[in-house]
Amino acid sequence: MKKESKNIKKNKIVDQFEFDEFQKWKIEKEKERIKTHVPTIYGYARVSTEEQHLEPQIKQLKNSGAKKIYQEKWTGTTTKRPIFEKLISLLLSGDTLMVTKLDRFARNTQEALTTVEDLNKRGIKINILNMGYFDDSPNGKLMFTMFSAFAQFEHDLIVSRTQEGKAYAKKYDPHYKDGRPKKFTEEQVELAWELRKQGNTYKMINRKTGISIKTLQRRFNELKLKDSE
Template identity: 55%
Template sequence: MKYGYARVSTNEQDLANQLEQLKNAGAEKIYSEKYTGTKRDRPKLDELLSILSEGDELIVAKLDRLSRSVQQGTELISELQEKDVVVNILNMGRIDRTPNGSLMLNMFLAFAQFERDMIVQRTQEGREYQRQHNPNYRDGRKPKKTTQQIKEILDYLRVHTYTETARLFELDKSTIVRYKQRYGQNKK
């Protein structure tokens, strides 16, 4: 049986193009997910890998949808080849067990890892630039509470315990401690 696997890294990205490519390549059943490619354990990929057996074909649009590192990709494809599963990377072709196939696989995996490393480097450089040039820049997610809501939480904390405050506002105590440290209000 021919199985397809499609993946994007974030919820904002679209799977439609990959899904269409996999259908056009003859995939009879497609597993897809929105999950980072840097992790080896991905729920839908793990599910698919558990059912693949001798004679099946795994189709992916591009190698980096399957793996972003040389080590991870080599291990994964070697496991599939040991089970006699055909691996078909649409922009490369079928990966076989010949020396040429092994060389091509390792070269393409090296480029996938290089691309991932460059993305990380550019992201870090962008953050560093923002830290140096934007006084309002903060790393991480945006706060879930507005400044006004945080003020209300800290006002309540002045006459109540952390436990009571956390329960009422449905927050962790550590979040309230961070708010108190960041906004400088002291409990009386």
């Protein structure tokens, strides 16, 4: 038992030593990166849904001089943007962060101003192509606050109009259903369900009907619930 306890203690010391060595290695690598750094223009492209395309933004960023481009598909309502956060952490003094529009850079006024302040303190330029460069000067802050506020106002207005439209449709349209319309009819799904009951695999049904496996699984679960009621 004592021997086992000694081994555990020894392993902890070794683990701590390896961790400390790794931390030293990281610090040295970062110093080397800063020392040999060449100021670079980084582009960032983002869309909010899987259906949207990144290519137009990427092309615009390249044409405007971006040398390295980071991209991601992420909803505008989530608080997480891992690719953007990674890019921000990589930027060094003298670099430029380029985006096509303000809403690609931040989701609201406060976030935009906080990010701008942080990047300016680190000596990083921000170029929003449909506005221009933003810096830490009083004029730069004023202009950026104004444009950010307008972008937030526009977003809130769209949300408000969408909600009003849904409320009106729910009240006056008896056939209105919230959410996206279903791509496949009930008859198509029921046919697929019959194929499943006959022993066909999801892949076989997908080839025969064109309905994705995820959709088949979801719709079949709905049918099972109906049958059990």
